[in-house]
Amino acid sequence: MVFKNPYFLLLIPLAPCLGLVLKTLFSGRQAGLRMPLEMEACRETLKVQVYGLLSFWGRILAITLAIIALARPQEISVTEIPPVEGVDIMLCIDTSMSMAALDFNPYNRLDAAKNAATDFVKKRLHDRIGITVFGGNTALACPLTLDYQAVLEFLDSIYLNMTESQGTAVGDALATSINHIKNSAAKSKVIILLTDGRSNTGLITDPVIAARTAAAFDIKIYAIGTASKGRAQIPTNDPLQPYLYVDEDLDEGTLMAIAKTAGGEFFRAKNYAELQRIYSKIDELEKTKFEAKIHADYEDKYLLFLLPSAFLFLLIFILERTVFMRIP
Structure with a gap:
């Protein structure tokens, strides 16, 4: 009083x-x-x-x-009025079968990506977040929303081969994310692309073309390559042959070009700790800066x-x- x-x-x-x-x-x-x-x-x-x-x-x-x-x-x-505009962020996550590789101890690549993205979402304030998943096809798993609980639930529900297709359509995945975020009125628009391979299918065969489109709409792209060096194990659920071995197939050159074209950065994560640090760095780079408005009655x-x-x-x-x- x-x-x-x-x-x-x-x-x-x-x-x-x-x-x-x-x-x-x-x-x-x-x-x-x-x-x-x-x-x-x-x-x-x-x-x-x-x-x-x-x-x-x-x-x-x-x-x-x-x-x-x-x-x-x-x-x-006293009432704190949040800012009208924040950052719109699309999480673009590869769910192809190679994301089952067990080189992100104690997780496979997909679970590591989900956990790191979950920590990232929990740190955000006043930013809309959406999710695109892709393999050979792409799907908008969660539209842009401020309902972080819904985003976390969608993240938790992501599974291997979610689009039920073979291959990795990086260009199409970017196009889907761009199409959803391009008309946003947010002061900053960001796509965080995460993949462990190279684009080998889809309508847009060159993902850099999609990156140019993103740049035209002032959309920044951060590209994260998630794969250890060398060969990695993939479980088969076959007792006679419990694991398959896959060679590293990360197209760093294209991911670098995507990030550079769209004004972002490329990161390489070879283990879970590095992936966590990468998401933390992106969180700092895209930290929402605002002055909270205070209304007193x-x-x-x-x-x-x-x-x-x-x-x-x-x-x-x-x-x-x-x-x-x-x-x-």
Whole structure:
């Protein structure tokens, strides 16, 4: 609680003096009731003294409440208004079968990507986030939204070969993400592309062409290559041959060209720790900068003090002329 006119509170120490002044003014006008002489002894009885104290301190309390009411107490309700515009971010995640490779201990490539992306989403504020998944085909898994819980649920539901197709259509995946984000009014638009291979299928055979389109719409692309050096194991669920071995097939050159063309950066993650650091770096590079707007509502509370003060004054006025009436 705050006070609009706090200087009135300086009068509180003077409340006893004001009480005496009021007592003198009212007692001077108070009519006496003539009683027999033997009643004079009742003047200094305990009852009279108690009545006098109640009247005096009641008046001081009423004056104090009135002073607080004059200071105009207010209750503040503060609301933080988030910025209208943030960053729009599309997570473009490869779900092809090679993402099952077990070189991101303790996860396979896809689970590592999901976990790192989950941590990334949890750090964002006031930014819309969407998800595109791709293999040989592409699909918009989650449209741009501020509902981070929904984004996290969609991330958790991503699985291997989600598009039920062979190959890696990087160009088409970028096109799908660009088409969804290009008309955004956000101050910054970003695509985070994550893949472990090279573009080998799809309508857009050269992903750099898609990157040029992104640049034309002021969309920045960060490209993340997720593959260790050398060969990696892929589980087969076949007890006779539990693992297959796949050679590294990450097209770093094309991913670098995509990132450079669209004003972003290329990152290579060879293990889970590196992937986490990459997402953390992107989080810092695309940190939303805004000044939170604070709106304060002031609600007057002076009636909580003024009404009891008025009631006390009225009560004392009545009691002093009835129950507290002094007998001269």
